[in-house]
Amino acid sequence: MAPSPEDPRFLRSRDAIVGAARELLMTHGPGAITHARVAEQAGIARATVYRHWPRTDQLLAAAMATVPMPFFDAPGTPTRDWLIRELAAIARQLDHHDVRVVTTTLANTALWEQDMDARREGFAELLTARLVEALEEARARGEVDLRTDPRHAAALAIGPIYYRATIEHGTADDAFITTTVENLGRWR
Numbered sequence: 707m708a709p710s711p712e713d714p715r716f717l718r719s720r721d722a723i724v725g726a727a728r729e730l731l732m733t734h735g736p737g738a739i740t741h742a743r744v745a746e747q748a749g750i751a752r753a754t755v756y757r758h759w760p761r762t763d764q765l766l767a768a769a770m771a772t773v774p775m776p777f778f779d780a781p782g783t784p785t786r787d788w789l790i791r792e793l794a795a796i797a798r799q800l801d802h803h804d805v806r807v808v809t810t811t812l813a814n815t816a817l818w819e820q821d822m823d824a825r826r827e828g829f830a831e832l833l834t835a836r837l838v839e840a841l842e843e844a845r846a847r848g849e850v851d852l853r854t855d856p857r858h859a860a861a862l863a864i865g866p867i868y869y870r871a872t873i874e875h876g877t878a879d880d881a882f883i884t885t886t887v888e889n890l891g892r893w894r
Contacts, residue, residue, distance in 0.1 A: 719748075719750055719754050719758070720758050722748040722749070722750060723744055723745075723748050723750070723754070723755055723758055723759070723765070723768075724768050724769060724772060725748070726744045726745075726747035726748035727739055727744045727747075727765055727766070727768065727769035728769045728772045728773065729747060730743055730744060730747055730769075731766070731769045731770065731773065732773065735802065735804050735805070736766060736804040736805060736807070736808040737803075737804040737807075739762060739765055739766045739769060740762060741755045741756055741759075741762065741765070744765060763811045763812070763815055764815075764822075766808060766811075766812075767812060767815070767822055767825060770808075770812075770825075771825060775829060775832055775833065776795075777792055777795065777796055777833060777836075778792055778833055778836035778837050778840065779836060781836075781839070781840035781843065783844075783847070783849075784844075784849060785840055785841070785843070785844035785847075785849050785850065786844075786849065786850070786887060786893045788840070789837075789840070789863070789887050789890075790880075790883055790884055790887050793863055793864070793867060793878075793883045793886065793887065794878075794880065794883050796864060796867055797867045797870075797871070797877070797878040797883060800867060800868065800870075800871035800872070800878070801871065801877055806871055806872055806875075809868070809872065810872050812825070812826065813826065830860070833860050833864070834857060834859075834860040837856070837859050837860045837863070838856040838857055838859065838860075841856040841859055841890075842856055848894060849893065849894055850890070850891040850892065850893050850894065851891050851892045852890060852891040853889070853890060853891045853892075854890065854891075859890055862886075862889070862890060863886055863887065863890060866878070866882070866886050867882075867883070867886065870882065
């Protein structure tokens with residue numbers, strides 16, 4: 707008989723697994739998230755990890771859900787320079803093969819699984835809200851005349867970088883990122 711999700715042993719093992727996966731993610735990156743490594747890190751049997759998360763992408767998603775989203779969280783001025791730095795940080799993350807694999811896996815899984823789609827939606831809403839706030843403040847300070855609704859800015863700014871990394875398997879260099887930011891509006 708399968709343990710109940712309210713069973714304290716079930717909850718303890720689940721917490722230990724997520725904690726171990728998070729630690730591995732933070733110290734060694736997404737490639738470190740395997741059932742065997744997480745089980746070893748948590749000090750539990752590999753079968754227990756599989757019982758909670760049959761697939762590695764599900765385990766990785768659970769670990770990622772515990773990590774704060776660092777992008778666009780502390781807007782700076784001038785906004786144009788801050789945005790270029792933030793997008794460069796995203797691009798440098800997407801330069802890593804493991805990160806590209808994780809992002810494409812999570813995006814693909816979100817097409818088929820409601821729980822994963824809810825996580826995807828949460829990340830998208832958070833990034834969009836942060837960027838909208840920064841751009842609206844920049845507009846109020848007279849830094850930029852946007853060419854688009856600020857709510858579209860995240861897709862217009864991150865989309866080309868994601869495309870370059872995942873579809874073209876290329877790098878978004880500084881010139882590419884600067885052009886992406888310049889295309890959002892007229893900066894002063």
